[in-house]
Structure formats: structure tokens, C-alpha cells
Amino acid sequence: MALDSEQAQDGQPASDLMCARCQKAAKLQCPKCLELGLPKQPSAFCSQDCFKAAWTSHKQAHKPGPHTWAFVTQKGRGRTFSIPSFEWTSPLRPAMVSPYREVPESIPRPDxxxxxxxxxxxxxxxxxxxxxxxxxxxxxxxxxxxxxxxxxxxxxxxxxxxxxxxxxxxxxxxxxxxxxxxxxxxxxxxxxxxxxxxxxxxxxxxxxxxxxxxxxxxxxxxxxxxxxxxxxxxxxxxxxxxxxxxxxxxxxxxxxxxxxxxxxxxxxxxxxxxxxxxxxxxxxxxxxxxxxxxxxxxxxxxxxxxxxxxxxxxxxxxxxxxxxxxxxxxxxxxxxxxxxxxxxxxxxxxxxxxxxxxxxxxxxxxxxxxxxxxxxxxxxxxxxxxxx
CATH class of the missing domain: 3.90.230.10 (Creatinase/methionine aminopeptidase superfamily)
Structure with missing residues (x-):
């Protein structure tokens, strides 16, 4: 599947989003996510290469599920969508994930x-x-x-x-x-x-x-x-x-x-x-x-x-x-x-x-x-x- 260039949802340009895989500015969005009306941030990618690399896990978001799951890979934001169909091995399920916690700029950090x-x-x-x-x-x-x-x-x-x-x-x-x-x-x-x-x-x-x-x-x-x-x-x-x-x-x-x-x-x-x-x-x-x-x-x-x-x-x-x-x-x-x-x-x-x-x-x-x-x-x- 190829990405749609400069697509947007809810009036937000893709260029205002971050790539779901590498956190760079996103210019493309997954057309299937757009079709299903899924939240805009999970569908944003910076390039076809990032989209292809993330496809194995990303495509699971297209499957319907009865639960809500929060993913937080964009700094400072959370996002929710239905849990994909999955063969759970026990009663344990994921729950809501809180937003990214910030680290003061004064603290030395890895690359x-x-x-x-x-x-x-x-x-x-x-x-x-x-x-x-x-x-x-x-x-x-x-x-x-x-x-x-x-x-x-x-x-x-x-x-x-x-x-x-x-x-x-x-x-x-x-x-x-x-x-x-x-x-x-x-x-x-x-x-x-x-x-x-x-x-x-x-x-x-x-x-x-x-x-x-x-x-x-x-x-x-x-x-x-x-x-x-x-x-x-x-x-x-x-x-x-x-x-x-x-x-x-x-x-x-x-x-x-x-x-x-x-x-x-x-x-x-x-x-x-x-x-x-x-x-x-x-x-x-x-x-x-x-x-x-x-x-x-x-x-x-x-x-x-x-x-x-x-x-x-x-x-x-x-x-x-x-x-x-x-x-x-x-x-x-x-x-x-x-x-x-x-x-x-x-x-x-x-x-x-x-x-x-x-x-x-x-x-x-x-x-x-x-x-x-x-x-x-x-x-x-x-x-x-x-x-x-």
C-alpha cells in the first residue's frame, strides 16, 4: 500500500504531524487509516520507507476491536483507537497510556x-x-x-x-x-x-x-x-x-x-x-x-x-x-x-x-x-x- 501525499484529516495538514515511526515531520498519511476514519497521528509518516518499515505493526490498527488502547509515540501527546483483533494468551489486556513525560533540557541525554x-x-x-x-x-x-x-x-x-x-x-x-x-x-x-x-x-x-x-x-x-x-x-x-x-x-x-x-x-x-x-x-x-x-x-x-x-x-x-x-x-x-x-x-x-x-x-x-x-x-x- 502506498501513502497519500499531503493528505489531511479534520482539516489538519499532514506537515503539522510527526512520523509515527521516526518522529520527523510527516508529509504522508496511510490511505487505509483515512478511509477508516482512524486518528490522524497514527497514520502519519515522513516517507514511503518509514511506512514500509512500520507496516507489519501499523496494519494491525486497521483491524476492529472492542477495546480502546492508547499509543504514545509522539512527544507530549497520547492517541487512542480500537485495539486490533489479536489472539490474547490470557485475560491480561493493555490499558490507557498517559502522555509522554518531559525531561528538563539541562539534563544530558543520549542521541x-x-x-x-x-x-x-x-x-x-x-x-x-x-x-x-x-x-x-x-x-x-x-x-x-x-x-x-x-x-x-x-x-x-x-x-x-x-x-x-x-x-x-x-x-x-x-x-x-x-x-x-x-x-x-x-x-x-x-x-x-x-x-x-x-x-x-x-x-x-x-x-x-x-x-x-x-x-x-x-x-x-x-x-x-x-x-x-x-x-x-x-x-x-x-x-x-x-x-x-x-x-x-x-x-x-x-x-x-x-x-x-x-x-x-x-x-x-x-x-x-x-x-x-x-x-x-x-x-x-x-x-x-x-x-x-x-x-x-x-x-x-x-x-x-x-x-x-x-x-x-x-x-x-x-x-x-x-x-x-x-x-x-x-x-x-x-x-x-x-x-x-x-x-x-x-x-x-x-x-x-x-x-x-x-x-x-x-x-x-x-x-x-x-x-x-x-x-x-x-x-x-x-x-x-x-x-x-
């Missing part, structure tokens, strides 16, 4: 903050080689990780039944800018929020919204902060109120698997061994490891080499060396390892609707092992088993 496109990552040699970090880079990342840990702890302290994930996003956003940091997820690839909140069967990349957390839910909160030119990254899975024993066992097993992998990190270890260690531990409990997402290098870039798959018999190439920094972040499912993505293009959920848990740390390889840069602090709120 994608304005464009949504991480050009520095795409063009960097760090995507094909794993650098040994300098003392300055290590200290910068260490500080960013400490800031990220403190922000996650503030979010954790506010989790309870009735709180929306959008409220968690507000807490994270305000805590981040209060220390002069930029929330790394915000506008990364046009992600609309400052934190990822993944509830129940959501594996990762859940978009915070107006759905209140319910007694018995589990929720993963993934915090990343860009502080003084460096990124920190970590996440934890929390219980909401009274949670069933099976979900608690899933959560604890996931953290145990991460810790076993961390214990094995040292110079000379192959990256692919992390997947064997993690899979062996969770497999004994009858769980499976997600294969679509992996750990990654991090420092001045949000994502770079190496990639560290968490499943057994993976083909990751390379060995660990002193001075490297990367994350390990296993996602463990109670059922199948297979995942599907909601039509928002971000929310990854289990294919069978069963629950998923995740934990993540950022690690620095040392001469004899590793330093957990995002480790829990004495002031960190206790996890559920530490409260007993």
Missing part, C-alpha cells in the same frame, strides 16, 4: 532522546567487538548503576495492590531526573515510557499504563538510567500482595539462576556457558528460558556487544576478559519458552499465557571474578522471602 533512533549504537564498532573499558568508563558505569539501583528501590517501595504501572513510571521518571539522569528507555526506538513494567505473563518491555496492580500479580520493573554519559541497567520481579506459591517459586528460581551465572563469571569463561548454567538450574524446576532476548554489553551505549543468550547450547562467540561490562538478565517462563509480541510492537508475552519472571544485573569482569555493579544495597527493600 535517541529526540529522534527515537540510537544512531550512535547503530554506527559504533562496539556492536562487533567487545571493548576493554578504561578506568574512567568503569567508574562512570559504576555510578550510573548505583543511581539505577537507587531508582529501582524507590519503585519497589511503592508496589502494592491498586497502584498502576503508570504510577510506577511516574516514580521512576521523577527519581531519575531528580538526580540529573535521563531514563534510558524513554524514546529508545520510540518506547513511550521511562521504565518497563512487565506484569504476570509479560516477559519484558511492558509499557506502563493505567491498569491497577491486583492482589496476586507479579511485576517486573526494569530500570535503566543514563547518568553523566553512562548507562546503568537492572531489573527485579516483585510480588503484589498475596501471591501463590507457584509464582513465588518461579521468581526465586529465576534469581537463583542469575546468581549461579554470576558466580561463574571470570576471565576466560565463554559467553555461551551462561546459558548452560541458567537452563540447567531452571530446567530442574520444570521451567524454560526465553530465547528471543539476551544480556548485552553496556557502558556509554545502552546496548552493544557482547550478546549473552540465556538458553543452553547457544552459539554465542567469545570469552570474558577483565574490564568488560555486560548484563545477564534471564527471563524464565513457567510454561513454554516461546513468546509473542502484542501489536504495540514492544510487549513480549508468553505464548501459552503462563507467568514469566526476570532478574538482571550489570557486571564488570575483574581479574578473579566479577563486580556486581547493580548489587542490592543495605537500604534496598526486602524481596518477599527476606520479609519472612
Amino acid at each position: 535517541y532522546a529526540d529522534t527515537g533512533i540510537p544512531y550512535s549504537e547503530m554506527e559504533s564498532k562496539q556492536q562487533s567487538m567487545v571493548p576493554i573499558r578504561t578506568a574512567k568508563q568503569i567508574e562512570g558505569t559504576r555510578q550510573a548503576c548505583l543511581v539505577s539501583r537507587q531508582i529501582l528501590d524507590k519503585a519497589h517501595a511503592g508496589i502494592r495492590p491498586g497502584v498502576t504501572t503508570d504510577e510506577i513510571d511516574r516514580v521512576v521518571h521523577e527519581a531519575t531526573i531528580a538526580v540529573g539522569a535521563y531514563p534510558s528507555p524513554l524514546n529508545y526506538g520510540n518506547f513511550p515510557k521511562s521504565v518497563c513494567t512487565s506484569v504476570n505473563e509479560v516477559i519484558c518491555h511492558g509499557i506502563p499504563d493505567q491498569r491497577p496492580l491486583q492482589n496476586g500479580d507479579i511485576v517486573n520493573v526494569d530500570v535503566s538510567a543514563y547518568y553523566k554519559g553512562f548507562h546503568g541497567d537492572l531489573n527485579e520481579t516483585f510480588v503484589v500482595g498475596e501471591v501463590d506459591d507457584d509464582s513465588k517459586r518461579l521468581i526465586r528460581t529465576t534469581l537463583e539462576a542469575l546468581q549461579k551465572a554470576i558466580d561463574a563469571v571470570k576471565p576466560g569463561v565463554r559467553y555461551r556457558e551462561m546459558g548452560d548454567i541458567i537452563s540447567q538450574h531452571v530446567g530442574l524446576q520444570g521451567y524454560q528460558v526465553v530465547r528471543s532476548y539476551c544480556g548485552h554489553g553496556i557502558c556509554d551505549l545502552f546496548h552493544c556487544a557482547p550478546n549473552l543468550p540465556h538458553y543452553a547450547h547457544n552459539k554465542a562467540v567469545g570469552i570474558m576478559k577483565e574490564g568488560q561490562i555486560f548484563t545477564i538478565e534471564p527471563m524464565v517462563n513457567a510454561g513454554t519458552y516461546r513468546d509473542i509480541t502484542w501489536p504495540d510492537g514492544w510487549t513480549a508475552v508468553t505464548a501459552d499465557g503462563k507467568r514469566s519472571a526476570q532478574f538482571e544485573h550489570t557486571l564488570l569482569v575483574t581479574a578473579s571474578g566479577c563486580e556486581v555493579l547493580t548489587k542490592r544495597q543495605p537500604s534496598s527493600p526486602p524481596l518477599w522471602w527476606e520479609e519472612q
